[in-house]
Structure formats: structure tokens, C-alpha cells
Amino acid sequence: MNSRSIAQYVAKTSRYLKLLHISKAFQKALLIGLVAAAGMLIISRLFIFPYYEIYAYGAGTLFFIAWIGIAIYQLPKRKQAIQILDGFTPHNQLLTVWQSTEDNALTEALLKKTEEILPYSYQLFKKEPKKWVLGKWLAASLLAAVLLVFLAIFPSTLQQQAKEVEEERELIENIKEKVAETEKKATVKQVKKE
Numbered sequence: 035m036n037s038r039s040i041a042q043y044v045a046k047t048s049r050y051l052k053l054l055h056i057s058k059a060f061q062k063a064l065l066i067g068l069v070a071a072a073g074m075l076i077i078s079r080l081f082i083f084p085y086y087e088i089y090a091y092g093a094g095t096l097f098f099i100a101w102i103g104i105a106i107y108q109l110p111k112r113k114q115a116i117q118i119l120d121g122f123t124p125h126n127q128l129l130t131v132w133q134s135t136e137d138n139a140l141t142e143a144l145l146k147k148t149e150e151i152l153p154y155s156y157q158l159f160k161k162e163p164k165k166w167v168l169g170k171w172l173a174a175s176l177l178a179a180v181l182l183v184f185l186a187i188f189p190s191t192l193q194q195q196a197k198e199v200e201e202e203r204e205l206i207e208n209i210k211e212k213v214a215e216t217e218k219k220a221t222v223k224q225v226k227k228e
Contacts (some may be wrong), residue, residue, distance in 0.1 A: 059105030
């Protein structure tokens with residue numbers, strides 16, 4: 035048994051918790067994505083790995099999106115919002131009212147008392163310090179970004195060889211296209227054969 039005002043405060047708490055969760059998840063996903071991209075660039079320094087930049091940035095993006103997807107899947111549910119808000123109400127009143135299915139004078143009185151207390155409980159919940167910014171994660175993200183830029187600006191000899199392989203492959207593709215075009219334009223069988 036619950037009232038509209040109680041449901042509104044639970045919904046507000048739930049939204050607040052979801053925003054907090056997404057904020058933290060975004061900061062963590064940023065670091066995971068940057069580390070994945072830097073890791074691929076480091077691996078490309080050990081082997082001749084054509085198109086390593088595409089793979090590196092693709093891996094970074096993939097890990098970032100995957101982490102955000104997992105975070106969205108793990109968003110706080112209404113039950114968690116009720117439990118947290120109940121922590122700011124005396125004597126577990128919110129949890130008792132929310133789970134109550136009976137309709138009698140005692141539950142009505144408890145419902146009214148909870149409706150009166152809940153605005154203050156919500157204010158206490160909002161005043162509780164929350165960690166919106168994860169300093170260590172952001173500092174690590176900054177270091178990973180600097181490493182990523184450093185690795186991208188100063189390629190190794192194997193990375194330069196990989197770039198040459200990329201250029202050779204593109205040149206071979208261009209030659210194949212030109213040969214195919216020339217074949218189509220040729221009208222004499224002997225010219226086509228040659």
C-alpha cells in the first residue's frame with residue numbers, strides 16, 4: 035500500500051540514483067576505452083600490424099560502449115531506491131508502508147505519518163555527500179589519453195612498416211581496379227587476353 039506522494043519521492047530518488055550511476059559509469063568507461071586503445075597501439079609496436087589505428091580506436095570505442103551497456107543494464111532499480119530512502123526515515127516506515135498489503139486503521143495512520151516524514155527524508159538523502167566525480171578514474175583517464183597521444187604521434191619502426199604494407203595493399207587494389215576497367219574497355223579478344 036502506498037500513496038501518490040510516496041511514489042513520487044521514490045521515483046525522484048530512483049532518478050537521482052540512476053544519474054549518479056551513469057555519471058560514475060561514464061567516467062569508468064572513458065578510462066577503459068582509452069586503455070583499450072592504448073593497449074592496441076602498444077601491441078602494434080611489437081608486430082607488423084596493418085591498419086592498427088583502426089583496430090586501436092575500434093577497440094577503445096567497443097570497450098567504452100560495452101562498459102556503458104553493462105552500466106545501463108545494472109541501473110539501480112526501484113527496490114534499491116526504496117531501501118536507500120528508507121534508510122533516512124525512522125523505524126523503517128517507508129519499507130513497511132511500501133510492503134504493506136492490508137488496509138486498516140493502523141496502516142492508514144502509518145501511511146499518513148510516512149507521507150509527512152518523507153519530504154524531510156528525501157532532503158536528508160539529497161544532502162548526503164555523493165561522489166559524482168571519481169578523481170582517481172579521471173586522473174588515470176588523463177594519463178591514458180596522454181599515453182595514447184604519445185603513441186599515436188611517435189610511431190615505432192614496425193608501425194611505419196605496417197603503414198607501408200597498408201599503402202602497398204591500397205596500391206594493389208587500385209591496380210586491380212584499373213586492370214578490370216581496362217578489360218571492360220578492350221574490344222578485341224587478343225587485347226583482353228593480354
